[in-house]
Amino acid sequence: MLLFILGLFFIENISRKKAQYHSPVKGGIKEKKKIKLNFSKGSLAFGFCFLVFLVSFLFPVLQMLYWTIIFPKNLFDLNTFQLFINTIYLVFLSSVVLVIFSFISNYGNRVTKSKFLNYLTTFSITGYAIPGVILAVAFITFIAWFDNTFIKAFEFNSIKRVFIGSIFGLVIVYFIRFYSLAYNGLKTGYERINRSIDESSYLLGYSKIKTFLGIHVPYLKNSVFLIGILITIEVIKELPITLILRPFNFETFATTAYIFASQDLLEAAAVPSLFLILIASTFILITSKFILKD
Numbered sequence: 001m002l003l004f005i006l007g008l009f010f011i012e013n014i015s016r017k018k019a020q021y022h023s024p025v026k027g028g029i030k031e032k033k034k035i036k037l038n039f040s041k042g043s044l045a046f047g048f049c050f051l052v053f054l055v056s057f058l059f060p061v062l063q064m065l066y067w068t069i070i071f072p073k074n075l076f077d078l079n080t081f082q083l084f085i086n087t088i089y090l091v092f093l094s095s096v097v098l099v100i101f102s103f104i105s106n107y108g109n110r111v112t113k114s115k116f117l118n119y120l121t122t123f124s125i126t127g128y129a130i131p132g133v134i135l136a137v138a139f140i141t142f143i144a145w146f147d148n149t150f151i152k153a154f155e156f157n158s159i160k161r162v163f164i165g166s167i168f169g170l171v172i173v174y175f176i177r178f179y180s181l182a183y184n185g186l187k188t189g190y191e192r193i194n195r196s197i198d199e200s201s202y203l204l205g206y207s208k209i210k211t212f213l214g215i216h217v218p219y220l221k222n223s224v225f226l227i228g229i230l231i232t233i234e235v236i237k238e239l240p241i242t243l244i245l246r247p248f249n250f251e252t253f254a255t256t257a258y259i260f261a262s263q264d265l266l267e268a269a270a271v272p273s274l275f276l277i278l279i280a281s282t283f284i285l286i287t288s289k290f291i292l293k294d
Contacts (some may be wrong), residue, residue, distance in 0.1 A: 189223035
């Protein structure tokens, strides 16, 4: 599956090799007129959209709200504050690490124009195509093999506890899984910056670092904001990786909902699930507003 996805990435890169996402000349884009539907067509469009909304969101949310109302004890017994802090903690660490490394790789590709670096980054974003449970098990297997082969051979202290069952190991696997979101988000922003802007900056005496900090970062701040929201949505609902690699007694809304559901306590699982939906929906609405505004 990884090789198949990697092949698709290379085909996609080749297909838009000469594509440009910035306007070479000044001038606006001609605005397209909206199509006004008559009553019958409008009713069909509304009915279809509402049916999708009803089946995929409204009905399950109403069902979970019903369970929460008739069993309020499940809400009061849940340590909501601690679960929220744990979830946001993982989101913050993952977002910072992903954004920093995405800036480094994108800016490196832009400055060096190295084909090898471009192929390397293309390969590095294929982790998003691998199921989370496979990544978590592969990570544990690799750390165990490395520890037994090299660490114990030289009689060093075991590194398993550093990477397995720790926040550090959890963030590493999050990085592998969601690096594609951060990298492609910044890459899209960079493709809108004409390279002549960089050349003009160098002619005016700006160094590469000053160009990056003074021009690229301010221009890409909206892209960073959008990337942070997408990473947040992915991390808060990520279950297999968190469930396998989390520290002992460290729970999030996703793992708590899974534990209740695995014990056939669906009414109790509804409460953390509702919090997940509330947080994710808030960020999705912010993202939608941001995209429409942009």
